[in-house]
Amino acid sequence: MKLAKIKKSEIDKLLTILSEMQAFHKHDSHYEIEDVEWSEYNLLSNMNKANYEELFKDVCAYVSGLRFEQAVFNLLTLLDNCADPDSDTLDFHPDIKKALEMFKEAAAGR
Numbered sequence: 685m686k687l688a689k690i691k692k693s694e695i696d697k698l699l700t701i702l703s704e705m706q707a708f709h710k711h712d713s714h715y716e717i718e719d720v721e722w723s724e725y726n727l728l729s730n731m732n733k734a735n736y737e738e739l740f741k742d743v744c745a746y747v748s749g750l751r752f753e754q755a756v757f758n759l760l761t762l763l764d765n766c767a768d769p770d771s772d773t774l775d776f777h778p779d780i781k782k783a784l785e786m787f788k789e790a791a792a793g794r
Contacts, residue, residue, distance in 0.1 A: 687761055690754045698750050704728050705743065 704725050712720045717736055722729040731742035768775045776784070 690758050698752055701727050
């Protein structure tokens with residue numbers, strides 16, 4: 685099965701909006717919407733801030749256009765097929781490590 689690869693630019697956009705949402709939650713979510721210093725946010729500052737409901741709608745619309753499901757599915761596919769299932773850290777699957785070692789040995793034998 686072939687899986688479409690998400691572009692780095694799409695991942696960057698997803699990370700930007702998620703980072704802004706996290707920063708907003710940590711620093712500004714307790715303020716009234718008109719008291720938030722919006723200039724600190726690149727994406728959120730350009731959204732409808734009439735009230736939190738309108739802002740939420742704009743955030744949802746933006747995120748839904750980012751193909752975040754594709755990004756997560758790409759990650760899950762790589763984890764399932766390439767990562768060591770027994771490791772708590774990100775490392776290659778033992779079969780991939782073995783294949784790389786065999787390749788190195790074969791290349792050294794030339």
